[in-house]
Amino acid sequence: EPEVTQTPSHQVTQMGQEVILRCVPISNHLYFYWYRQILGQKVEFLVSFYNNEISEKSEIFDDQFSVERPDGSNFTLKIRSTKLEDSAMYFCASRTLGGGLAKNIQYFGAGTRLSVL
C-alpha cells in the first residue's frame, strides 16, 4: 500500500541552526501538508501546499518556516533558525485531488521527531 515517507525519524540540532525535514508524499497526490505535535499537546496544522504554492497556513507558520517541492517527489519543511520551542514531532501528509469518498482524506507519515538543544 502506498505510504507517505518521512526522513529522518529523529533529528537533533542546536538552537539557531537551520533544519530541513523531508517527506515523500504518495505519488499521485497533489495536496501536501505539515503538522506538528509538541509533546503532550494537540497535533497542530502548519501549512498546506498545492500547485507549487502555499494554499493555507496557520499563525505558527511564520517567516522562520518555509516549504518547498524541489524535484516533483520530495516535499520539505525548512526551519531557518531553530528555537527550543520548535522541538516537536513533525508530520507530513498528502491527499489526492479527488472528490467524493476520497475528499479530505489526508494520509500521514510516521513523523520526524525534532529535538532542539
Next chain:
Amino acid sequence: GNSVTQMEGPVTLSEEAFLTINCTYTATGYPSLFWYVQYPGEGLQLLLKATKADDKGSNKGFEATYRKETTSFHLEKGSVQVSDSAVYFCALIQGGSEKLVFGKGTKLTVNP
C-alpha cells in the same frame, strides 16, 4: 475558532471489553469528522469518517455517529483486542479549509 475536545487518557481495558472514547467539537457550519489512529512507530491512519449529521462511520469494528445536536462524534467498539492498543485522535475539517483540527489524542492500552 474550530476545536475538538477528546476524553483524556490513558484508557486501559481488558480484551473483549467495550470501548467508548468521547469526542465533542466546536465549529461553525457543518464540518466533516474523523477518527485517526496511531500505532506505535507509525503515522496517523484514518480509521473512519462522517461527513454529515447522522452519518455513521465504521471500520474494523469501530463506529462513530455524527451527532449535530450534541456536537459529538464518540468512538465505540464492542469488543477490543490487544491489537487495538494505540493512540486515537478525533479531528474535524471545515468546508473550504485544508486544515485538520485535532483533539489531544487518547492512548488506549488493551491487556490480554
